[in-house]
Amino acid sequence: MQVVRRRTRKWMALAVAALAVLAAGLGILAPTAAYAAEGCKVDYKIQSQWGGGFTGDVKITNLGDPVSGWNLVWTFPNGQRVTQAWNATTTDAGDTVTAKNMSYNASIATGASVSFGFNGSWSGANGVPASFSLNGAVCTGAVGEPSTPPTTTPPPTGGLTAMETVAAMQPGWNLGNSLDAVGADETAWGNPRITQALIENVAAQGYNSIRIPVTWDNHQSKTAPYAVEDAYLDRVEEVVGWALDADLYVLINIHHDSWIWMSAMNTNRTVVEDRYEAIWTALADRFRDAPPELLFESVNEPQFANVDDATAYALLDDLNTSFHEIVRGTGGGNATRVLVLPTLHTNADQGRLDALSATIQALDDPNLAATIHYYGFWPFSVNVAGFTKFNDEVRADLEGYFDRAYNEFVANGIPVLVGEYGLLGFDTHTGTVEQGEKLKFFEYIGYYARQKGITLQLWDNGQHFNRTTFQWRDPELFAMTKAAWTTRSGTASTDQIYVGRAATVADVSLTLNLNGTTFQGLRVGTTNLVQGTDYTISGSTLTIKASRLTTLLGDRSYGVRGTVHAVFSQGVPWRISVISYDQPTMSAATGASATFAIPTQFKGDQLATMEAKYADGTNAGPQNWTSYKEFGRAFNPDYAAGTVTLPTAFWSEVTDGQKVTLTFHFWSGRTVTYYVTESGGTVTGSLT
Template sequence: MTRISRGRRLALAGLAAALTAGGIAAATTSAGAAAAGCKVDYKVGSQWSGGFTANVAITNLGDALSGWKLTWAYANGQAVTQAWNATVTQAGTAVTATNASYNGNVASGGSVSFGFNGSWTGSNPVPTAFTLNGTACTGATATTAPTTTPTTAPTTAPTTTPPAGNAEATVAAMQPGWNLGNSFDATGADETSWGNPKVTQALLDGVKAQGFKSIRIPVTWGQHQGAAPAYTIDSAYLTRVKEVVDQALADGFYVMINIHHDSWQWINTMPASHDTVLTRYNATWTQIATAFRDEPAKLVFESVNEPQFTDEAQAPALLNELNTSFRTIVRNSGGTNATRLLVLPTLNTSADQAKLDSLATTIAALGDRNVAATVHYYGYWPFSVNVAGTTTFDATTQADLVGYLDRANAAFTAKGIPVILGEYGLLGFDTAIGAIEQGEKLKFFEYLGYYARQKKITTMLWDNGQHFDRTSLVWHDPELYGQIKSSWTTRSGTASTDQIFLPKSGTIPARTITLNLNGTTFTALRQNGKNLVQGTDYSLSGDQLTLTAAALTRLTGSRAYGVNAQLSVVFSAGVPWRLDIRTSDIPVLAAATGTTSAFAIPTTFRGDVLATMEAKYADGTNAGPQNWTPFKEFGANLTPDYTAGTIGLTSTFFGEVTDGSKVTLTLHFWSGATVTYYVTRSGTAVAGTLS
């Protein structure tokens, strides 16, 4: 969209499903006046033993039509089994195709088309006569028999040669991307029902100013649809979605829309309700495709978000069916949709090898040059939620990232099929800010941005409102944004830590950290923009940066608990690495009482920061949720409050603690300190003690 389209409205009535299992769909527009003249082009695009695919194009040579009905007869017992973009019925040899609700109007000289699958025995001659609204079509009727006979049935019903286009160039131009999460995908009454403000042009302008080139607008449709069989999308909701899409396109963005939380609301029931789900899915995409068919090519369609099914054994085949049907519906809806980039997900948008292979098979069968694949990545799970003691961006965590993107690259990008990382982030963002330590978080995002570039994968940051403030239009964590933005073009140096802990009393020693140069070189160590002096304040040997005792003594000043000074490690490229100089002592905990729904350990943190917590019974076995590990999930089980001076234990934690048991907690802090504490559950009552 261009800026002149801002505020443009389009109210659409509900559309009927264009594709159903038996070729039966509701048509809401009746045939109009007789056609003064017409031409029909009937083409058998492919044929196999017992079946065929045909496309029928009608050219109106008379006055404008407000509805149409095309009839013909088969000479050798052929039968229509499945149709799209028309309602096709058959009685004996006589076939009638009636317009769908959205393609009944045909201008003088205009054309309309529909397609279908059919069966045949013996031979499959093309029809020789067609009648449109009661008038014989004699205007150079064209019929084309198949030129080849495939030995196997196609997995889709293409009506034209795959569209020309450069999917790789389009996806590359979409880098970097941003998600407008928890707005139109919210499952409540409107886009504000999950706490985000109404989307404004100012917000889109603000996102544009951050350097993003594309916006993914997740959309959940189910709560805005009418009943079967039409599943009509509420016109006001569709209009509102289109308004925001228009505004985003007007800003110059590539825009991707999809079917979002419908995946787990009703699509996942497809194993038990195959025909119902398929009909609804087709009806939904038919309406979306029609509403957006004339939008510019910068609008991209994604078939479904994070597809999942109640029967895993059927899941690959069902997703193949949905992705194939999606492609057929969009391509046959005409307009820009004939060549629009289509994005297909793997099952669960996972890069597990079997799921990549399954999607690769689907894409190969489609033979469509304007298709991209999509997966999502939220990191190595133990690191992403801070569980099982995985608190750092260690070798295992990095290897998981590398393997994930390597597999996606090998399955698709290396073969000319572009990949969009449609969502990425860390799950700890959604459970507790602080679940992932800041420096470790920054290392994850720095490396992900870098490695995705190496694999030519376009990235789209998941943001449900926790990153870019949609009212003030500023980042909640500017340091994180700076690292993400830098990773789009270069690498940044990091370090083994972003915190140096020093004791409250006694002699302050020199401290050494390891620099992760990442292809850069060290250039300076600064405080408040002023360079510290090499040899006096610090020394550098290879990747080992040592701060002298004298410099640290000066920087800590009165040695108040907490951060005494912030330094910047500056590299030859990328963003500087922040290094906090902190004073701390071993935290002090106190006895307390509470309940399983409200219990907090009184904690004097004394400048330290909680990293993780172990929980074990007296016999040494693991206590609490996820009892395969003693280390409990941060946020879900424990949450520190540094202002209130507490460490809260959640009802989720106590929900899986044996009644009457005493649990030993070992609290690990980032300084390296550990503190032991005990909690005893008696019914809903909880007592916390120091011994």
């Protein structure tokens, strides 16, 4: 949702307040609100139709005064029903359907339009509805008088409620591993110094908010009164100012302090409370008159050592309550500023949600928001235990997580901000999760968060957006992520077609995941392929013909020989790589456990996962509850070097002198069996 806002320079709220005082002193009356003119036009299209089903597209154009929320009502003439909708939520009463805005598309400016789509069912006939009503006014294509007077309730400070504020922050991005770096300087964790150009380029990508994590430990006195360095506050204020000037909503917090010193709260309560209160007192004073687009988050991922959950909940309640009291007590913009409170560990397990809900109810403040983090179903997120694909179990975990947050908070009028999301495997290697499976995750999380009215802020510690060139390191991932801000994209059962280098080329079929879209065609570059000649489509089964694959394979040298793109009615096309390969092979090797690597000829193939077992069949290596080891930590392929490395993390949990059978699983479906034995820090690897 794009919200018209705000100021040309920070703290402009002061000027607005001053004008209001001046007007009152001169006896000038503020203008009274006029009734809003109403008018609208609706374009209803049947995009595609098949036996018993169809896809509809609805475009609403607002011809009257701006609206900040909408309901569109129509009646189907032939008993049709909506079975699935996107970019709106629908309810029906018999033949009458009501479509309601999502949080991100609630506002429609004068002359502006919003669109939503749906899949429906029909029988006998599929006629177009005769009329549509927007917020009670019939859409005639003309502007008329208002059907009801507007509310006289004054808007909250900043013009937006907490729910509207958090909705306006979608989508969001994290400036990770910079001001939150643990060290003397913001470059301590490898990122360059933050510049105004970086912030402006982030905004130019389409983001509406930025989360600026800040670690205070090295910039705060370790003795009472625990003063915060003025120079560091100045630097934080400078970066916040750049972000506000770029028309971004901004969220700042206390970040890695949560584990550096706050986790000892149960045994060092007075010091932790005093340090915590000193930081928020300094921040509240510094930003007292900042505009409402600046939000405060009490603490990142709160955690407490050696306590049970009940004690941890009480400790966090103490911190959140103290934070609320300090900020609200400074007045000014802080009196109504949206404050963001985390669950324990910023986790959406039901007990964590219930505890935070109790705190929010006790505070009884309409300008509060809840925050959680989500890095996916853990085995998939780090590629362990054989979870190499975005399957039903991975999807169910995501849905359950967001459903719980919605039911606890959003459904009760409390906004939810997912302050960090992504995949944990990115910390090791952005290739930990296979590209196509990764894209499915980002497509679905964007879609599902929209359905639940939850705002997402991408965690980026420098691995996604290059902070020097201002380019995305994985443009395909960003394109999918950006599309998911507003719509769905079609995907498929795979993004890889493996063809043996010497094998006879045959037709290859894969299943399309339409995700509410319709398949439009297959493309190579800018050339549209010919249905029936190059490919066939039957329902959701796409078959690429052998003749087209042969052309793409060319001389059939190893690796990706060509790509085709499946194009859908909305969202980004789905890339399918056509790969020539042979059975991968490995060679015997000997070396120190700290540097041991298996010589590997990948021959166009790529590694999906690795199993490790002892001779008796029990699981070997770390995480021995599963035979499938963690990608990037227990093993790591290097395609350019032609090796698979087994790092120290693997050997530290292998019994010295025992032979381990490794089974390497490749994406082509091929496997390689390899044997390793470590003795006294020396590893011997062989094929027998």
